[in-house]
Amino acid sequence: MDARKPILVISDLQIPFENKRALAFCKELRKEYRIPQENILNVGDEIDNFHGSAYPKDPDADLSIVNEFELARERIRQWSSAFPQMKVCISNHGIRWLKKAIDAQIPTHILRAYSEIFQIPPGWQYRDEWRFSSLKYPFRMLHGMGYSGQRGAVNATLDGQISTIIGHLHSHAGINWIQTNGGARMWAANTGCLIDLEAFAFKYEKYNRMKPQLGATVIIDEGKTPIFHPLY
DSSP states (O other): OOTTSOEEEEOBOOBTSBOTTHHHHHHHHHHHHTOOGGGEEEOSOOBOOGGGOSSOOOTTOOOOHHHHHHHHHHHHHHHHHHOSOEEEEOOTTTTHHHHHHHHTTOOGGGSOOHHHHTTOOTTEEEESEEEETTSSSOEEEEOOTTOOSTTHHHHHHHHHTSEEEEOSOTTOOEEEEEEOTTSOEEEEEEOOBOBOTTSGGGGGGTTOSSOOOBEEEEEETTTTEEEEEEOO
8 A cells, every 4th residue: 555645445335236326436536536556445345245145035126146146247347447456345245145155054165265256356355354554644444344323433443442444334424533531533434335226235225214325435644534525
């Protein structure tokens, strides 16, 4: 990572159900802030894995399991063409099929690798958590599993005692600033999502009080200042 340059944090895409303007939006942010390729991050849930969910499936959905895989691979090719390098968080949607395999007592050594299934480019790297300690103002990125509600990002920051950015909680995008009794000043960021609100995969959210907030985050000043950019 180039510590002197801005950083783009792409929010939950849930391919192939990402917003139709998501890719162009992220490319525009990269261009506007002159973000180098090595400074592209992704909070996870980059792929939806709709059919891997344990939840009941919409009987009116006209996308088969095979079609979903094929469409996801096609979209990954588009994203990797624009962003050949990406630091991605392991996330709950990413491990959906693995959880099903475990439930079925299928050992992992006979399963295909996630990167092979979806033809993930070699420049995309995956970790549970990314820490950027070499920055003047260090921060970490994790998907947000284990956190909930409006204070999810704040709690993640307090738990880690370091500025933290998460996704996962679609309805609570934004930045909070924290000043501790010990004098530490940190930020807590939730970068929302970039899903297609009209996709059948999200029909379950129709009656939710809080709706998903679309956008992505740019971090400037060597990690000091996160800026949430809404997608309207």
